[in-house]
Amino acid sequence: MSKPNQSASEPNQRTNEPNQRTGAPKQTAGKKKPQVSPSPERRRELLGIAADVFAEQGYNATTVRKIADAAGMLAGSLYYHFDSKESMLEEILRTFLTELWDGYDSVLQAQLGPRETLEALVTESFREIDRHRAAVAIYQKESRHLVAQKRFQYLSDSQQRFEKAWLTTLERGVAEGVFRDDLDIRLAYRFVRDTVWVAASWYRPGGGHSPEEIARQYLSMVLDGISVRT
Amino acid sequence: MSKPNQSASEPNQRTNEPNQRTGAPKQTAGKKKPQVSPSPERRRELLGIAADVFAEQGYNATTVRKIADAAGMLAGSLYYHFDSKESMLEEILRTFLTELWDGYDSVLQAQLGPRETLEALVTESFREIDRHRAAVAIYQKESRHLVAQKRFQYLSDSQQRFEKAWLTTLERGVAEGVFRDDLDIRLAYRFVRDTVWVAASWYRPGGGHSPEEIARQYLSMVLDGISVRT
C-alpha cells in the first residue's frame, strides 16, 4: 500500500469538496481551497515540526497554534499547506508506515532463516525509530483511537500485515527448532513487538547508542534472556 | 523529514521561539494569548463597548455574550482580542485610573492653596466622570470586591494615594484657616469623595450640564452649604 508518491495523487478523495451538485462534471477548479503541496519541501518541514509537537504533547493536546508557533507562523497560515490538523497527522503516519514497510519488505523478501529474519526486522525497527522517532511515538499513543476511522484504515491494514509477518516468522522458528516451543506464541509475539516499539518513548537520537547497538542488545536479551545460563 | 540531524533544528519548537525566517512579526507568541498586540484601535473600541455593558448591568451580571452582541460579533471572537472577561475589566479600570492620575498629578504639582487645590481636584474629577463615565461607574460598584485580588492591586494603591492627596489638602486647609476645624476630617474626606464620585451613577454626558458647571455647583454646596447664611 501507499507508494511514496501516492499522497500526491489522492488529495481530492480526502477533501470533502462537494461535487457540483448536478451536472457539470468538469471540475472547474472551483473553490480556492489550497488542496495540497504548494511546495513539497516546506510541507515536509512543517510536518516534521508538527510531528515533534504531536509526539511531545499528544495529538489531542496539541493545538494548531502550538504547531504554528513552533513553525514561526500564525495558526491560520498552516491551512495554506494542509487541509486540516487531522490530515497532518494522517500524512505523518502514512509517510512513516510507507518507509517502514519499504524496509520490512526488503527483509521479508530476502528469504532469510527465522532467526535472521527476526534479527533483521528488529534492527530495521530500531533504524526506523531512529529516523522517525516522533512518528513512532505518535503511532504508539494514537493509533488505537484512530483505527476506528475509515481515513486511517491503513493503520489496521498495516497492523495486520505486521502481525502476520511476525507470527509467521516465529512459527517458522518454532517449526525449525530455533525458537522455544513451550511458549504461547501470541504472547511471544507481543513480547517482541512491544519490546521493540516502546523504545521510541525514551530513545533520543544521538544519545550514546546507535540504533544498531541498541538492536543488538535487545536481541541478545530477547533471544537469550537476561539470566546467566546454567 | 527527520534526517538524523534534524534534532539540531528542534529546539526552536520546544522553546516556542518562532523561527526568525519570516521576519518575526509583532506578535512575540508568548505562552498564551495575544495579550497586547492586535490592533489597539479595535481593542479600545471593544473595551468601550464592554465598559458600557459592565456599567449598565454590573460586571457579574454581564455575560460575555452580551458584550459580543453589543459589538456585533460572537462571544468567542472576543478572545482574539482579550485573555478573559476579567482582563477586559482590568484594562478598563487601569486605563481610567492612569488617566485620572495624569490629571490629579498635574493639579497636585501646581502647588496651589488648599481651597484652590480642592476646587481643581473636584473639577478634574467631574471631567474624568465626563470622559470615563462607564469606567467610573464600574469602579464604584466593583472595586470593593476586586481589591482582594493581586491582579487588582493597583486599585488599592490608587485608593491610598487618593486618600492621602485629599486628606493632605484638607489638613492644609484647616491649618491655614480656610476649612473649618470643628469637623472630623476623615468624615469630611468621605463626604467630599463620595459626593463627587457618586455623580457617575446618574451623570449623562451631554445632558444639559457641562462637567465644569456641575463641578461649580457641587463645590458651592460643599464649600458653603445649602442653607442661606445668616
Next chain:
Amino acid sequence: MSKPNQSASEPNQRTNEPNQRTGAPKQTAGKKKPQVSPSPERRRELLGIAADVFAEQGYNATTVRKIADAAGMLAGSLYYHFDSKESMLEEILRTFLTELWDGYDSVLQAQLGPRETLEALVTESFREIDRHRAAVAIYQKESRHLVAQKRFQYLSDSQQRFEKAWLTTLERGVAEGVFRDDLDIRLAYRFVRDTVWVAASWYRPGGGHSPEEIARQYLSMVLDGISVRT
C-alpha cells in the same frame, strides 16, 4: 405599600404554583412546596445572614451555597425556607424599605419646617443605615438592575416617593428663604441624597460614631459647607 406582616400573606402570588389546570378550585394543598415562613424567627435569622453575604460580595456573585455555608447548612436546605435566591433578596429589600418608610412617614407627618424636616430625614436615614447596613448596601448596588422587574416594582415606587419627599422639602426651604435659591434644585437633591446613602458603603456599626453623631456632622457640612465663613 407592604405592611410589616404582608410578606406572610403574599406567598401564593409569588410562587408560580400552577393552578389546577381545570376546575377543582379548592387548593388541595397540592404539591409539597414549602411556600413560606415555617418559622419566622429562623427565617429572619437566615435573611440576616443572606443580607450580609449579599452586601459583602454582591448579589450576583453570591451563590446560594455561600449563604448556606454561612448559615451552617447545605444549599438545598435553604429552599425549605425560601422559594428562591431572588425571593430572599426581595424580602430583604422589602423589609428594609418598609421600616424606612415607617420612619420617614413619621417625620413627614410631623409637619416640621423645611430645615427641621431635612435634619430629621437625614438623621432617620443614618439610623436606618445603622440598623440595616447590609440591606442599604445591597439596595445601593442592586436596585438599578432590579427596578426593571415587575417583582421589584416597589423599588421604583419607593424611589419616586423618596424623590418627591426630598424635592418638596427643598422647594419649601427655598420658598421660605432657608435654603439657597441659586442652586439647581435637582442637583441639590442628588447631592443630599447621595451624601447620606453612600455612607452605608463604609459605615460600620459600633465604630466610634453613633448614627446621630454622624448625622450631625453630615448635616453641618451639607447645610453650612466645609469652608470657613468669611
Next chain:
Amino acid sequence: MSKPNQSASEPNQRTNEPNQRTGAPKQTAGKKKPQVSPSPERRRELLGIAADVFAEQGYNATTVRKIADAAGMLAGSLYYHFDSKESMLEEILRTFLTELWDGYDSVLQAQLGPRETLEALVTESFREIDRHRAAVAIYQKESRHLVAQKRFQYLSDSQQRFEKAWLTTLERGVAEGVFRDDLDIRLAYRFVRDTVWVAASWYRPGGGHSPEEIARQYLSMVLDGISVRT
C-alpha cells in the same frame, strides 16, 4: 433581625465556619468543593467508570460528558463528587500507585535474592495490571505530560523509586552472578520495565490467562530468552 449587637454573631458567616448548631456534619465546608466527603463508594464507582473511559479514549479525548454518559448521569452532576476532570485523573492514578507500592514494598522488604525479587516484582506487576488495568493504561499514555505539573509530582517521585528498586535488583543480580554482566544495565532495566507494563495495553482480565500465568511466561522469556539453548 439586625439588632445593634447582631454584629457579634456575624463572624460565623465571614469565616465560613458552619454553625455548630446542627451538630457539624462531615462536610467541613471548605473554600470550594466537597473534595473528599461525599460517599466513598459512589466516588469509587464513578472513578472506575472514568478510568475505563480515559483508558479507552485517552484523557484529552475524553469529554466529561462521555464519562457522565457512561455513569448514567449528566455532565454537571460529576462535579458534585469531584472538583474537576483533572482531579478524577489524579485520584485514579494516585490510588493505583498507592496500591502498587503497597505490593512492591512487601516484596522489597522480604529480602529475597535478586532473581526471586525480580520474579516477585514482575508477578506483582501483572497482578496490578489485572486489578487496575485502566489505571495502568492511563498511566502509560499520560504520565509523560503530567509530570510537569506540581499536582502530579508524585508521579515522578514514584518513577524514581521505581527505577531505583529495579536498578538495585538488577545490579545485585549481576554482582551475585545470576544476571548477565555483558548488558547495559539501564537498557536491561527499560527492557524489563516496558515489557511488563505495555501488557496493560492489550491485557483483558478474564481472557484466558491469569496474571500469574502471564507473569510466568514473561519471566521465562525475559530470563531465558525465546531462542532454544544450544
Next chain:
DNA sequence: GATGAATGAGGCTTCATTCAT
C-alpha cells in the same frame, strides 16, 4: 428541618477552521 444527590441551563473559554486582504 435538613441532607445528599442530581438536573439543566447557562457561563467562560478554547480551538479548528475560514477568508478577505
Next chain:
DNA sequence: GATGAATGAAGCCTCATTCAT
C-alpha cells in the same frame, strides 16, 4: 504565502433548583 480577524462548535465548569429520604 502569510496575516488578522472572525466563526461556530464544543468543552469544562458553576449554580439555582428539585426531590426522595
